[in-house]
Amino acid sequence: xxxxxRGFLKLTASGIGATSVAALGFSHRRALADVRLFKLTQxxxxxxxxxxxxxxxxxxxxxxxxxxxxxxTNIVHLEGDPDHPVNRGTLCPKGAxxxxxxxxxxxxxxxxxxxxxxxxxxxxxxxxAFDRIARLMKEDRDRNFVAKxxxxxxxxxxxxxxxxxxxxxxxxxxxxxxxxxxxxxGVCFDNQARV
Amino acid sequence: xxxxxxxxxNADVILVMGGNPAEAHPCGFKWVIEAKVKKKAxxxxxxxxxxxxxxxxxxxxxxxxxxxxxxxxxxxxFLLAGDKIHLDYVKAYTNAPxxxxxxxxxxxxxxxxxxxxxxRYDKSTWIYQTDKDGYARVDPTLSDPNxxxxxxxxxxxxxxxxxxxxxCGTPKDKxxxxxxxxxxxxxxxxxxxxxxxxxWTQHSVGSQNIRxxxxxxxxxxxxxxxxxxxxxxxxxxxxxxxxxxxxxxxxLPGYLTLPNDDDEQLKTYLERRTLKPLRPGxxxxxxxxxxxxxxLMKSWYGAAATKENDFAYSYLPKVDAxxxxxxxxxxxxxxxxxxxxxxGFNALASFPDKPKVAAGLARLKYLVVIDPLATETSEFWxxxxxxxxxxxxxxxxxxxxLPSSCFAEEDGSLVSSARWLQWHWKAAEPPGExxxxxxxxxxxxxxxxxxxxxxxxxxxxxxxxxxxxxxxxSSPHPExxxxxxxxxxxxxxxxPKQPGAFxxxxxxxxxxxxxxxxxxxxxxxxxxxAGCYTPAGNQMARRxxxxxxxxxxxxxxxxxxxxxxxxxxxxxxxxxxxTPYDPSRKLIWWNGQKWVGNDVPDFKVDSAPAEGMDPFIxxxxxxARLWAPAMAEGPFPEHYEPFDTPLPKNPFGKALNNxxxxxxxxxxxxxxxxxxxxxxxxxxxxxEHFHFWTKHARIxxxxxxxxxVELSEGLARKKxxxxxxxxxxxxxxxxxxxxxxVTRRLPTLVxxxxxxxxxxxxxxxxFTGQTKKGFLTNTLTPPVGDANIQTPEYKAxxxxxxxx
Numbered sequence: 001x002x003x004x005x006r007g008f009l010k011l012t013a014s015g016i017g018a019t020s021v022a023a024l025g026f027s028h029r030r031a032l033a034d035v036r037l038f039k040l041t042q043x044x045x046x047x048x049x050x051x052x053x054x055x056x057x058x059x060x061x062x063x064x065x066x067x068x069x070x071x072x073t074n075i076v077h078l079e080g081d082p083d084h085p086v087n088r089g090t091l092c093p094k095g096a097x098x099x100x101x102x103x104x105x106x107x108x109x110x111x112x113x114x115x116x117x118x119x120x121x122x123x124x125x126x127x128x129a130f131d132r133i134a135r136l137m138k139e140d141r142d143r144n145f146v147a148k149x150x151x152x153x154x155x156x157x158x159x160x161x162x163x164x165x166x167x168x169x170x171x172x173x174x175x176x177x178x179x180x181x182x183x184x185x186g187v188c189f190d191n192q193a194r195v
Numbered sequence: 196x197x198x199x200x201x202x203x204x205n206a207d208v209i210l211v212m213g214g215n216p217a218e219a220h221p222c223g224f225k226w227v228i229e230a231k232v233k234k235k236a237x238x239x240x241x242x243x244x245x246x247x248x249x250x251x252x253x254x255x256x257x258x259x260x261x262x263x264x265x266x267x268x269x270x271x272x273f274l275l276a277g278d279k280i281h282l283d284y285v286k287a288y289t290n291a292p293x294x295x296x297x298x299x300x301x302x303x304x305x306x307x308x309x310x311x312x313x314x315r316y317d318k319s320t321w322i323y324q325t326d327k328d329g330y331a332r333v334d335p336t337l338s339d340p341n342x343x344x345x346x347x348x349x350x351x352x353x354x355x356x357x358x359x360x361x362x363c364g365t366p367k368d369k370x371x372x373x374x375x376x377x378x379x380x381x382x383x384x385x386x387x388x389x390x391x392x393x394x395w396t397q398h399s400v401g402s403q404n405i406r407x408x409x410x411x412x413x414x415x416x417x418x419x420x421x422x423x424x425x426x427x428x429x430x431x432x433x434x435x436x437x438x439x440x441x442x443x444x445x446x447l448p449g450y451l452t453l454p455n456d457d458d459e460q461l462k463t464y465l466e467r468r469t470l471k472p473l474r475p476g477x478x479x480x481x482x483x484x485x486x487x488x489x490x491l492m493k494s495w496y497g498a499a500a501t502k503e504n505d506f507a508y509s510y511l512p513k514v515d516a517x518x519x520x521x522x523x524x525x526x527x528x529x530x531x532x533x534x535x536x537x538x539g540f541n542a543l544a545s546f547p548d549k550p551k552v553a554a555g556l557a558r559l560k561y562l563v564v565i566d567p568l569a570t571e572t573s574e575f576w577x578x579x580x581x582x583x584x585x586x587x588x589x590x591x592x593x594x595x596x597l598p599s600s601c602f603a604e605e606d607g608s609l610v611s612s613a614r615w616l617q618w619h620w621k622a623a624e625p626p627g628e629x630x631x632x633x634x635x636x637x638x639x640x641x642x643x644x645x646x647x648x649x650x651x652x653x654x655x656x657x658x659x660x661x662x663x664x665x666x667x668x669s670s671p672h673p674e675x676x677x678x679x680x681x682x683x684x685x686x687x688x689x690x691p692k693q694p695g696a697f698x699x700x701x702x703x704x705x706x707x708x709x710x711x712x713x714x715x716x717x718x719x720x721x722x723x724x725a726g727c728y729t730p731a732g733n734q735m736a737r738r739x740x741x742x743x744x745x746x747x748x749x750x751x752x753x754x755x756x757x758x759x760x761x762x763x764x765x766x767x768x769x770x771x772x773x774t775p776y777d778p779s780r781k782l783i784w785w786n787g788q789k790w791v792g793n794d795v796p797d798f799k800v801d802s803a804p805a806e807g808m809d810p811f812i813x814x815x816x817x818x819a820r821l822w823a824p825a826m827a828e829g830p831f832p833e834h835y836e837p838f839d840t841p842l843p844k845n846p847f848g849k850a851l852n853n854x855x856x857x858x859x860x861x862x863x864x865x866x867x868x869x870x871x872x873x874x875x876x877x878x879x880x881x882x883e884h885f886h887f888w889t890k891h892a893r894i895x896x897x898x899x900x901x902x903x904v905e906l907s908e909g910l911a912r913k914k915x916x917x918x919x920x921x922x923x924x925x926x927x928x929x930x931x932x933x934x935x936x937v938t939r940r941l942p943t944l945v946x947x948x949x950x951x952x953x954x955x956x957x958x959x960x961x962f963t964g965q966t967k968k969g970f971l972t973n974t975l976t977p978p979v980g981d982a983n984i985q986t987p988e989y990k991a992x993x994x995x996x997x998x999x
Contacts, residue, residue: 046622051602052885054429055223056611061622073623085749092221097894106569106891108598109627119587134642145653157512162523165442166539167431170607172676173632174437180640183661188518191442193434
């Protein structure tokens with residue numbers, strides 16, 4: 001018995017459910033007609049917030065994996081949090097494509113270094129980067145720290161190295177950066193709110 | 196935002212000016228639509244472009260970029276001349292009755308005390324008249340010619356509808372229709388909300404743009420009301436939080452400020468900031484400044500901050516000038532800055548006058564970029580042809596690029612525009628060897644500290660003694676940091692009202708900033724965040740979306756600063772007797788014993804209305820300021836032309852541009868003239884893109900793949916252009932190429948009798964990412980900022996447009 005697509009639709013539309021299709025004598029097709037497992041069934045859900053504008057939309061991040069200690073979770077999907085009182089599950093074109101930000105080919109994966117006068121990046125270790133930057137900062141601070149101004153007032157500031165903080169980093173990242181920069185005497189310091 | 200996103204649904208009139216939320220904040224904008232559908236609210240849009248927000252507006256009026264004060268000044272005149280204000284509110288809750296020193300006057304576009312050499316005002320005459328007790332004098336009848344009300348009336352007499360049309364290019368009939376709708380909310384039972392964004396802030400008069408709408412909202416009695424307020428729609432997910440935490444050149448957490456050179460002693464530093472009430476019976480909440488400051492120093496320096504050493508006051512740097520980004524670029528170009536640590540901030544794309552920024556970066560000895568993405572800043576030294584035409588061999592800067600995690604790969608909180616601190620959770624590890632920001636900063640600092648401990652060096656004390664009791668020294672955990680900025684009691688804090696009882700016990704997380712002490716017994720890293728991580732746990736992680744009042748308050752969803760209060764100044768939603776102005780949207784009320792309600796009262800909860808305490812408790816006056824002497828360019832907003840202006844003179848007065856805006860000597864020639872650059876340009880975002888990030892993401896890059904310039908049909912005709920043509924856009928600073936998009940969205944305006952074309956420049960392209968390569972828009976923008984806060988003038992400048 002051949003059933004065309006149109007005929008199949010007619011059959012089902014006339015009230016014959018999917019389960020009774022097998023009874024019509026083409027049960028070998030049943031596997032193909034089976035409901036595919038919902039793709040998010042095996043994912044773990046994590047509540048997060050969209051990192052773009054300031055509406056603060058709730059998003060749910062779907063990661064493949066059960067968070068076992070030695071398994072690396074792979075983010076496969078993001079969508080609006082339907083319980084969120086502001087966005088109520090909706091996302092804008094940017095938020096709806098957050099997965100492409102997480103998995104962007106432009107994501108940096110390891111520390112890199114560009115030596116003076118050269119035209120290429122070199123992959124370096126964190127050890128090299130931290131060590132070299134710490135020395136450069138200390139050298140500059142020790143050389144240019146201003147303990148007193150021309151009037152002899154104690155000012156304890158460091159203006160020859162400047163700092164910029166992100167617009168989307170967390171409060172916790174911002175707080176520790178603020179604490180560290182001021183401890184160093186830094187005053188050339190802004191976040192994106194300035195511009 | 197003084198109010199919050201969902202509260203927009205309660206508005207009767209929604210004024211969108213200086214923003215385009217339908218595109219830039221789409222999921223927040225749905226509450227505008229909710230108000231239109233459910234409440235028959237009217238949406239008014241004033242914008243140089245017929246934006247997507249305008250396309251669903253009940254009323255749209257065009258305006259020339261950079262003339263918002265002329266427009267809003269016209270609205271103020273309309274309200275005052277027609278007696279269309281909420282008079283009881285204005286009398287009781289603003290400084291309208293306050294008497295101003297008669298020697299402070301306004302003449303020829305300038306206030307008293309201007310020094311043209313220094314481009315600065317001596318503000319010593321900008322003061323209230325005071326009585327023998329030092330309190331400000333008032334005239335409750337508002338009739339004294341020196342009271343703020345009368346002065347304001349006089350100041351805005353010049354802002355007639357005809358002047359608005361001449362200067363802004365807004366047709367008079369459209370302007371008057373806007374005025375009428377705005378004025379319809381000057382009654383107790385109707386409110387207007389103002390939604391604005393960078394369209395108001397990115398001007399040399401940005402702060403005064405915001406002041407102007409604040410004055411209008413006060414005149415209408417819309418501050419503190421549900422469905423009212425002045426609502427800044429912040430541009431990024433956590434610039435609210437980073438600003439709250441004081442990551443700005445002269446700030447400390449919780450809107451405390453760094454000391455100036457002249458604040459030599461802690462005593463004088465505190466005295467200058469501990470504001471005493473200017474009227475009898477007022478709270479003047481900043482009188483608690485010492486409690487906030489000492490608790491901050493205890494948080495940072497612990498046992499090393501003692502009463503004897505002024506709580507380590509000398510460990511803080513003092514500032515002699517604002518070291519904002521424009522000054523840093525200037526210092527870089529003079530070779531006075533050697534290092535730059537850029538965390539998550541694309542400086543080359545975000546700072547004005549890209550050629551100047553690029554030249555400055557090339558003079559650095561070292562640049563450290565911490566970012567999840569490969570930004571233009573990290574590759575400023577690389578040749579990208581016409582998009583970044585540099586010779587790497589000539590650039591001696593050492594550059595480091597450190598990979599950081601993104602939102603989905605970390606725990607932490609962000610502060611939304613509505614001041615909600617929402618905790619989020621880590622879903623996966625970052626790619627490759629990338630690390631979280633706290634770990635990168637923590638590890639770097641730990642190494643610097645080790646070097647100082649071993650070798651010594653310049654003023655090592657603040658580095659060596661900084662509190663650092665994190666479980667993993669090189670990697671402070673977000674939970675640890677959140678607990679730290681919330682604060683804890685270092686000793687038992689006795690309750691002064693109940694002998695034997697305690698407000699907090701030693702070691703306990705603080706439940707509120709009301710517990711803070713100035714004697715060193717409490718530590719708190721950011722006083723306005725106190726209460727976010729209490730003995731009951733992480734309040735920012737709360738996710739109960741119940742809204743018992745139906746007003747969209749959601750008191751148990753995350754946590755809002757300050758004190759989980761959702762609508763600021765909500766005491767002003769009640770009349771002086773404590774009765775809500777509008778019984779259909781009651782926020783708080785006086786129940787006979789105390790203030791109670793649907794929101795956390797923004798007031799001293801046990802102060803009975805009869806005691807006469809006024810609602811604006813952060814101000815020493817107790818009331819809101821229509822006249823604000825703290826502003827750099829004058830106590831009343833005045834229209835000044837942008838620094839790139841199409842007009843030869845300012846139709847309102849002698850001063851052409853903002854007289855108090857800072858212009859570095861080398862930049863004096865950086866401004867364009869209309870003979871060479873006849874078109875007015877403005878910059879903006881598209882809904883498909885977020886700044887310079889989403890060009891790295893595939894779908895947004897597909898949706899808007901290529902840089903374009905929006906041109907009016909009139910300009911296209913004059914220049915023989917059609918959509919799709921490649922055009923060259925030039926300013927005094929530089930030039931770029933992009934595709935022309937000819938559209939009726941941009942009107943040709945008539946300004947002072949002459950046709951002026953407006954050109955629109957979306958900002959999203961650059962030379963890294965998934966889109967087609969493009970020029971950074973800031974190649975064109977001028978190196979001048981707002982006179983108060985130095986936010987650059989990106990929204991109004993001059994260009995020329997020609998076929999490429």
